[in-house]
Amino acid sequence: MEIKKPAMAGTLESSDCQVTVEPGDGKIDFVLESAVINQYGNRIRKVIMETLKNLDIDNVRITVVDKGALDCTIKARVEGAVSRSTDQFENILWGGRRKS
């Protein structure tokens, strides 16, 4: 999937995270800001990389400002930002499943 334009999802409220995606320069550039970066930085990075892989995205600049989000929220905000970047709001393949 191609990131077509800058887009953002999420907030800076507690338990949330704000994710911004922009068109990349041929690779994944990842910037993380979090109060718990020493404890959970690797974990957050892993969740984001897996989510991007599931979306088949390998060319993006992604900035994440974490406010103590659970994994499910991080995934939701990454997918939300990508959805806005690609203008896809309907017939989403929730969980990657589709009718066979």
Next chain:
Amino acid sequence: MNPNKKRLRRTMMFLNAQKPGLIKDPYIYKPDSIMLDLEDAVAENQKDAARFSLYHALQEIDYRGCERVVRINGLDTPYWKEDIRCAVAGGCDAIRIPKTERPEDIKAVEAEIQIAEEDFGIPQGRTLIMAAIESARGVVKALDVCEASDRLFGIALSGGDYTKDLQTYITGTGVELMGARQNLIIAARAAKIQCFDTVYTDLNDMEGFRRDVETIHLMGFDGKSIINPRQIPIVHDIFTPAQKNIIFAEKVVMEIEDKREKGIGVFIVDGKMIDIAFYDGAKRTIELAKASGVYKGGL
């Protein structure tokens, strides 16, 4: 029949599906159901983001036995079909339809749920439906709505929009809701489904809230929509049978079964005249006590 259709639903707590801080652990307050809202609580420009938040919460958070109901956007919006796809794919237990006025509304949602269950590999019939009645027309058509689908487990009054339609307002006395409440509970009982009351929005008036819950409990409602965890213990206290009532119900059931074999139709239990008409009510008290986790007897 889906075994969850008749489950205990004393409290349904509204939560904005777009707010991670709200939906991450509401089970700690022990509501019977949570209502993950994609409709009024979610701003128009966050409808898309709320769905992603909802989907992953449904997939990953263990709500520890709380029923997970999703309120979709109205059938007059461009959002409701994708809301259903998202909620069903996530594995929600039920869909709440807002502003229901006609049996066709239920059938339209049912058809989309069926497609989504097929598309996402969810067992057919797993996803239940409840309908919110929010207008005078909806109240008048309540029985038709109640009988529109086998998936429908209940109807709920939504007082804010209903009173607007009636050209009045929420007074706190309940007088403006009397007709709707009475009509909805009668329609629900006629269709053998559950019935739920509207929210009580004044969180500074807990005495008024208690009176409101006592009223709808006496009217026959199964539970109440709530907006704050502080309201949960009050509803559960009122809707859970007291031990003295459970013990009396046990006596009634046992005596009726015993006297039936002996050919006796009318008799006395604890000074009260009892006949077969009391049987179903006594059984219901025991079933409610069991579902509420307070039954210690052997029936």
